[in-house]
Amino acid sequence: MSEEYNKNDKNDNIETEFTEENHTDIQKEDVSDTAAAEEAAQDSDDDDDYEMICCMCHRPESKAGKMITMPGGIVICSDCMQKAFDTFDKNGSPYGVNVNIPGNGQGGLDLSGLSNMPGVGVINLADLGLGEREIPKNQKVKKKKAKDEKPKFDRRVIPAPHKIKKMLDEYVVGQEKAKKAISVAVYNHYKRVGSDNADGVEIEKSNMLLLGPTGSGKTYLVKTLARLLDVPLAIADATSLTEAGYIGDDIESVVSKLLAAAGNDVEKAERGIIYIDEIDKIAKKRNTNTRDVSGESVQQELLKMLEGSEVEVPVGANSKNAMVPMTTVNTTNILFICGGAFPDLEEIIKERLTKESSIGFKAELKDKYDKEENLLCKAEIDDLRKFGMIPEFLGRLPVLVSLEALTKEFMVRILKEPRNAILKQYEKLLQMDEVQLLFEDEALEAIAEKAMEKHTGARALRAILEEYMLDIMYEIPKDDNIGRVTITRAYIEKTGGPIIDMRGVMRLGVHA
Incomplete structure (x- = not known):
């Protein structure tokens, strides 16, 4: 038991x-x-947020009806499928091809008769592993919201103007007036995006036109602004834009870049920022007998886009062709910022300011404004119209912002004050080699003076530093005993060398 x-x-x-x-x-x-x-x-x-696009007619599912998914991930609408077989069988096929397209009230698709055709073999693509492939991303587009649906954009996510300017101060030196104007214009624009028109008051767009000499920070301001606000940004060059039908980029390519920056999300792209640089290059050409396809014509085509219109743009490409799906983007809530250096505009401003000059003790001298550095700050709409910009174009850019020319003091501040200043970048590079990099104040002044001579703005600072830092960046990794390098004015003026301190050894003056 x-x-x-x-x-x-x-x-x-x-x-x-x-x-x-x-x-x-x-x-x-x-x-x-x-x-x-x-x-x-x-x-x-x-997947619910996206809808498929027909690879033939490029219509989305909301317009063309239910799509047919072919082997290999090809998507086609029932209308295009029917047209294809109508064309194939228009003369009458003796081989018994029965075409029944889903969505037209028929049952299915019978291609068994093709096997009887001489010289034709029917291949089952499912045997090749292509039967259950996903739909390619370039054949999907974000679904558009219904027209009567209120926007979900919350304007409270956009900081107040003083907070926007404070964030810009960390990256951009000087340009106080420009930063203040841009902060207010951007804040008002996104209040407009998040507002409703129930009371009948519709807020107009606050598109901007930036004037400033080359290297004054126009593009850098816009890039910093878009990064801080976390909105899609597209930067286009007006020099490549031409009238539709001519060689070059069409106006729609600008919106296509914004759509790509937004990850092909139409709703997100419609709240983005488009910056068109070198806008002065599309001014009206003077004394020409040929068609101005890259000047006044481009301004004319930009008018509706700046004001707000439905633009049909390719998805995943910059140019329209038969193989690229299309989608529609509304530019009503897109903030447009145009910028340009406008060379020779100073002469037009001088002419306006001194037109009342005459002989006498109180008369203004003709050369009174010859040494004026910030003459662009006195620009008016009439000056831009004489430069070659059409009145209709200027009327759609109501916010006119002028950037100041950079002085030597500005150059020194740009070198060391911003969060990602050029000197901080080189200091970080040498820190990786456990070497400390120092710049004497007189050396910074010498670099700024050389940059002023090049007349290319802040861009010259990087070029000058690259020239003088080349030998240092090359020689430092050779000797592990080097602990500190000090850049002097004598080294910048090529009359001496940097001061190199060895680890634990008294400072020695060494000529590079």
């Missing part, structure tokens, strides 16, 4: 162990199934 009892106990223990193991396996399977289900649900939610 005792032996049988022990055997029964052992069997019960074995059954208990099996049951626990099975229970553990079941729990693992449940967890994995749950995770797979959640992942599938998330994928389906992501």
Whole structure:
């Protein structure tokens, strides 16, 4: 009896162990199934935000109806499929090809008769592993919201103007008036985006026109602003834009760049910023007998886009062609910022300011403004119109912002004050070699003086530093005993060398 009892106990223990193991396996399977289900649900939610586009007519599913997914991930609408088979069978096919397209009230697609055609073999693409492939991303586009749906943009996510300017102060030196004007214009623009027109008051767009000499920081201001606000930004060059139908980039390519920057999210792109640089290059050409396809014509085509219109742009490409799907972007809530150096505009301003000059003790001298550095700050709409910008174009850029020319003091501050200043970048590079880099104040003044001679603004600072730091960056890694390098004015003026301090050794003057 005792032996049988022990055997029964052992069997019960074995059954208990099996049951626990099975229970553990079941729990693992449940967890994995749950995770797979959640992942599938998330994928389906992501897919719900997008709709497919016909690869033939480029119409989205909301316009063309339910799409047909072909082997290999090809998507085509029922209308294009029917047209294709109508063309194929218009003369009557003796081989029994039955075409029934889903969506037209028919049952299905029967191509069995093709096997009877001489010289034709039917290939089953599913055997090649192409039957269940995902739809390519370039054949999907973000679904547009219904027209009667209110915008979900919350203007409270955009900081107040003084906060925007404070953030810009960390990266941009000087240009106080320009930073203040840009902060107010951007804040008012996004208040306009988040507002409703229930009371009948519709706020106009606050597009901007930036004037400033080369290297004064026009593009850098816009880049910093877009990064701080975390909105899509597209930067285009007006020199490559031409009238539609001519060689060059069409106006729609500007919006296409913004759509790409927004990850092909139409709703996000419609709240972005477009910066068109070198806008002065599309001024009206003077004394020409040929068609001005890259000047006044481009200004004319930009008018509706600046004001707000529906623009059809390619998805995932910069040019329109038959193989690229298209989508529609509304530019009503896109902030347009145009910038240019406007060379020779100073002469037009001088002419206006001195037109009342005459002979006498109180007369203004003709050369009164010859040494004026910030003459662009006195620019007016009439001056820009004489420069070659059409009145309709200037009227759609109501905010006129002038940037100051950079002085030697500005250059020194640009070298060391911003968060990502050029000197801080070189200091970080040498810190990786455990070497300290120092600049004497007189050396910074010498660098600024050389930059002023080049007349290219802040861009000259990097070029000058690259020239003088080349030998230092090359020689420092050779000797592990070097602990500190000090750049002097004598080294910048090429009358001496930098001061190199060895680790634990007294400072030695060494000529590079």
